[in-house]
Amino acid sequence: MASATAQLSSEARFFFFLVFFSLSLVCCCCAGASNGTAATDDEAAMLLAIRASLVDPLGELRGWGSAPHCGWKGVRCDERGAVTGLDLAGMKLSGAIPDDVLGLAALTSVVLRGNAFTGGLPAALVSIPTLREFDVSDNGFAGRFPAGLGSCASLAHFNASGNNFVDLLPVDVGNATELETLDVRGGFFFGTIPESYGKLRKLKFLGLAGNNLSGALPAELFELTALEQIIIGYNEFTGPIPAAIGKLKNLRYLDMAISGLEGPIPRELGRLPALETVFLYGNNVGGEIPKELGNLSSLVMLDLSENALTGAIPPEVAQLGNLQLLNLMCNRLKGDIPSGVGELPRLEVLQLWNNSLTGPLPPSLGAAQPLQWLDASTNALSGPVPAGLCRSGNLTGLILFNNAFTGPIPASLTTCSSLVRLRAHNNRLNGAVPTALGRLHRLDRLELAGNRLSGEIPDDLALSTSLSFIDLSRNRLRSALPPRILSIPTLQTFAAAGNKLTGGVPDELGSCRALSTLDLSGNQLSGAIPAGLASCQRLASLILRSNRLTGEIPMAFATMPALSVLDLSNNLLCGEIPSNLGSSPALEMLSVAHNNLTGPVPATGLLRTINPDDLAGNPGLCGGVLPSCTASAPRASSSIHRRSHTKHNIAAGWVIGISLTLVACGAAFLGKVLYQQWYASGAVCCDAAKEAGTDSAAFQRLGFTGGKVIACVKEGNIAS
Template sequence: MRASLVLTLLFLCSYNGLSSIHAGSLKDEASALLSIKKGLIDSSNYLKDWELPVTGLESEFVHCNWTGVSCNSNGEVEKLDLSNMNLTGSVSDDIGKLRNLVVLNISRNGFASSLPNSMSNLTLLTTLDINHNSFNGSFPTGLGRIVGLTYINAYSNDFTGFLPEDLGNATSLETLDLRGSYFEGTIPSCYKNLQKLKFLGLAGNFLTGRIPAMLGQLSSLETIILGYNRFVGKIPREFGNLANLQYLDLAVGNLSGRIPAELGKLKKVNTMFLYKNTFRGALPPEIGNMNSLISLDLSQNRLSGEIPSSISKLKNLKLLSLMCNRFTGQVPVRISELPQLEKLQLWNNSLTGSLPMNLGKNSPLQWLDASTNSLSGKIPTNLCSNGNLSRLNLFNNAFSGPIPIELSTCRSLQRVRLQNNFISGVLPHGLGKLRKLQRLDLANNSLSGKIPHDIGLSTSLAIIDLSRNHFQSSIPLTILSMPNLESFMASNSGLKGVIPDRIQDCPSLSLLDLSNNHFSGDIPGSIASCKKLVRLNLQNNQFTGEIPKAISTMPTLAILDLSNNSLTGSIPDNIGSSLALETLNLSYNLLEGPLPTIGVFATMKPDDLAGNPGLCGGALRRCSNSDADHASSFNKIVHTKGFIVDVWLVGISLLSLVLGILFFIGRWMYKKWSLMRKTSYYYS
């Protein structure tokens, strides 16, 4: 009985001792949290509940209820999540006192300090997430000793120095993301120990040297992102051994050499980005064996030869970008059979022949860019068969024939750029009814006929370029009043007729170029309603009449070219008062009188006023009194066109009257002279 009592007393003493120790450790954790808070700047006051009650720490472990704090069943902090709280300041060394911490997440804040090495004391840590901050200095050392560490995400910070070699000892790591800092040097060879690693992200640093072949031994790797560094050399052939790899991104990595054929063994890769390096030579046909590929971007390299037809075997391919290389030959016909193809980018190569005529028929094609090649033939008619085409860029080629009428019913179209080809025929009706169409660029072709009326009814078009065609027609009356039109260019297009003075509003128009056409009549004063117009070019037409005074009220007009027309009268004084006007060309018109002396006229070059012999002042000849008198009288005479016509008719009438009187007087005198001759002869 006594022995039992003694054991009970010993147990109670032991329990009380352990309880007091446990309570003390909890107090230490609460104190560590308060120390951590002290180093933070909590501008949004997220941590306002981090306070101990006046009576001290109680049995319910009050700190476990603080924002961002999670405890285990013993009241020990196992998770600290302070992400997305707009916190700044620094992380206290006391973070290392949270010995039971399993998850630490302080991502997406504004920290701009270094991280303490005391974090290596967090021996139970499995997850460290500090992404999207501005942590600087060296990456904390000692984390490699944490045997259970599986996840490190330090993406988008400002760390400097070398990559932490001790992480090669963290053999449980599955994710290592050190992208977007300023790490330098080479990839440590000890990383070959990370046999459980699935995600390796080192992109966006200043890493140099070769990509080590030993990475090809990390058989668990599913994602490799190493681009945007300063590597040298080739892609290791050993990468072909990464049987579980799904995502390979080596873009902008300064890599060179040939793309290894061994990559064709990567059956699970769905994304391969190798763009913007200096890879050369032919694209290995083994690429066609990567049958899981969804996105393949090899753009902006020096690849040459023909596009391998084996690419047509990639039945899951949605993105194929080969632009800005040196590919030659024809586009493989069977590319049109890829059932998932959405984006085909072949821009800036040396491709010849025609595009596959069934392109777009068998796939949800959204984006086709084959511009700046030597392609010819007709534009395929099936490009929008599935109603998904949004961008069509075929400029700088030798395409001929008409624009497919099917495009005028393609409601998904946003951009059509067909300039610098040999496209002929008429512009199809219906393009103006496409509610998503924002850009229509057809310059430097052989289009003829009329500009369809519906173009002027579009509520979406922002850029229209019809320059250097052969329309031989007028422009639709409403085209300059389109609500979203920013640029309308139609120089050298055979346009004619008058521009009606009915421009009610053009809220977005900033560029209007109608130069080198056959427009006649007056320049409409209502053009001044275009309050955002920056550049107006009407040169080399047949405009007559005076320069509209309302032009001077246009607040953003910086460039105005009215040269090579038949404009008359004097230059309105108030044009010079425009604060925005920088360049003005009035040469080769019929303008008269003294130049205004303010604004742009003070610095105008004589060449911009040449061909107007009636102008004087400024950089031209000195004005005389007769110039001013003549200009004044001339302005009175040509005040309106109707008055000019009236004066002309009166003059003609007076001239006819005088000629009639002279005719009758001459006839009477001739008869009298003839009679006198006969009388003289008879009496002689």
């Protein structure tokens, strides 16, 4: 009995223990649930406090408060319901970020990219110790950058680019040794790059471009062997690119453009096998291009333009089988272009403008490449233009001006439907302007001036629906202009000066709605100036000088709203200057010199102060800046009188001379007759003469005619 009672007592104690444990567990669970609910309620309240201090013009946060906070837009939570991320990017938000954000104890990510925040960056944002990602890029934050990010031991991504911070770079960021991305591009940070950044051994992306940084590049920067991208251009650094850059074996992208760097390009740059992009343009880098760059088998883009590089382009460049862009323009390079450049299988852009390169373009250039843009202008290149430049059908720009290229323009270009710009002026190209260029539906600019082209201007140019600029000046072109050449709907400039064009100025103008410049000077054009040119409402410059144009200046020119330059000098124009021409709304320069214009110069607008040289060579013009028409009348009469007096003197001289000659001849003839009579009759004649007296001889009939007198007259005997 006692044993049974003892057993029952033991079982009862165990039962009561289970009951007590279960109740305790329930109480603990209830207490925990209560605490968790309180915590999440607190975070929801903090989020609502943040929303209340923001300006939300797009209503992006209007859903906050209507559901559990983990479902609110831009809010990210962990499995316990704690807020770990706040992503409010691109919502156009502004206002202030309150200190309530510090209450989000599990917050690891704050992304405010692409909003409209201004003023100082709240210190609370950089004081969240749990942050791994901090992005406030593309806002209007200004002033000093608050300290604190260096204490974020887990910070991996920091982006404050595209703001207006004016401060030294935050030195304490160097203590965030887990950092992989550091981006403060596009601000106003100044001073030097802190040496403390040398501790960021996990850094893969360094973006400091577009600030006011100065000083030499610190050696510590090139100890960051994890770096994959360096973008530090558009600053004001000094000194060279350190040879230590060769340590960055993982570097793929290097941008040090426009940053004041000097010295040579280090050969060690050729030791970076992963390098895909090198932008060093716009510095003061000199010396030769290292041949070691030919070792960069992964290189896709190489831009060394706008520096002081000398010497030749190294042949090793032809080893860069992945190269798509090669830009060496605006340097001091000389010598030939390596022929292997024409064999680069992926080359799309080749820019060699403004060097001293000689020799031909590689003959194979473009033949087996997806070439899109070639600019070899302003060098001393010669030889023919390669025929295969557009074989891939991708060429959009062919820029060859200011060289010595010879031979014809390749006919293959007329099938290059991708071509947008053809600029080959100031060379020695000959032959005809290729036909079918007007059928290239994308061709916008055609510049062939200053060559030795001959023949006609192709009629099909007038068929273009895309050309805006045509310059065929200073060639040897003949024949008439295509009748509809000025009616191209997109045409803004047409120039064919300095040729031997004949015929008239085209009068089939269409709407000429875009035409702003027309230069046909220095040709052999004839006929009247089409009055229809006045319908070209945007025409600002009309230059027709040195032709054989006749007729009058169209009255309608005075009403052209955009006309600022009008040069009609050295033609055969007649009539008067239109009375209101000087009052043209935009007219700034007018020349009608050396024509046959007559009448008064209108005293209006520009004509009141026009240079008399711009009216010279028109004897019939008067008034305005020329001698007045009324004042010139007496001078004209005086001049006429002088001319009349001179003529009178000449005529009088003729009459006197003839009279004297007649008298001389008559006297001689009379003397001969008298002598003969005297000789025949002796003294009788003499006595008779004495009886008759001395006056009787004046009334004797003369025995000679006027014809005999005229025969005696010679030019030498006439008084001048």
